[in-house]
Amino acid sequence: EAEVAQSPRYKITEKSQAVAFWCDPISGHATLYWYRQILGQGPELLVQFQDESVVDDSQLPKDRFSAERLKGVDSTLKIQPAELGDSAMYLCASSAGTAEKLFFGSGTQLSVL
Amino acid sequence: GEDVEQSLFLSVREGDSSVINCTYTDSSSTYLYWYKQEPGAGLQLLTYIFSNMDMKQDQRLTVLLNKKDKHLSLRIADTQTGDSAIYFCAEGLETYKYIFGTGTRLKVLA
Numbered sequence: 625e626a627e628v629a630q631s632p633r634y635k636i637t638e639k640s641q642a643v644a645f646w647c648d649p650i651s652g653h654a655t656l657y658w659y660r661q662i663l664g665q666g667p668e669l670l671v672q673f674q675d676e677s678v679v680d681d682s683q684l685p686k687d688r689f690s691a692e693r694l695k696g697v698d699s700t701l702k703i704q705p706a707e708l709g710d711s712a713m714y715l716c717a718s719s720a721g722t723a724e725k726l727f728f729g730s731g732t733q734l735s736v737l
Numbered sequence: 738g739e740d741v742e743q744s745l746f747l748s749v750r751e752g753d754s755s756v757i758n759c760t761y762t763d764s765s766s767t768y769l770y771w772y773k774q775e776p777g778a779g780l781q782l783l784t785y786i787f788s789n790m791d792m793k794q795d796q797r798l799t800v801l802l803n804k805k806d807k808h809l810s811l812r813i814a815d816t817q818t819g820d821s822a823i824y825f826c827a828e829g830l831e832t833y834k835y836i837f838g839t840g841t842r843l844k845v846l847a
Contacts, residue, residue, distance in 0.1 A: 630779075655833060666741075666825055666837035667780070679833060715779055726770070726827070726835055728779040
């Protein structure tokens, strides 16, 4: 069964360092999402891509976060510099289209020390 | 605004039925979803229902939708210890957005 791939699974970094997360969506899924999930809460959207274009990045802290999906397939989310409050699970998800089923990867658990 | 609410905790005995409830505010949803999240893992799609349906059954899972009251429920029959997890309901909107609830932590007692 096709899956959304994410790496790394865990990341520990010190504050002010740069971190990057990678996501490969299910083949053929044009829409890709990055979510942040703080412990005890539901996922919150950071950025949404349709192919290589950003559709919604209104909740992305653009002073330190950036995301790209250059060829409309895999995507990278970067944080520079990391802050203590960035500790969370970062989830990537993809779907085939509008309001279609959303499939999640296993996530990257980030700890900022 | 867009909001999805769920109760935080539910505890049931093994073999009983579990009912997890969810209310939402946006009436433009096309599909509504239930996801399961185990500790340290991503969200697993359990089931979904189209917004013009009232009920959907999928093995041990039954989804009920009351569109008038904007209320969604997930019933798990014969609940097992492996069902212990956090359950999220989510709205899929026409604008490509998905709105998630805060999750209900289900604990199944042996």
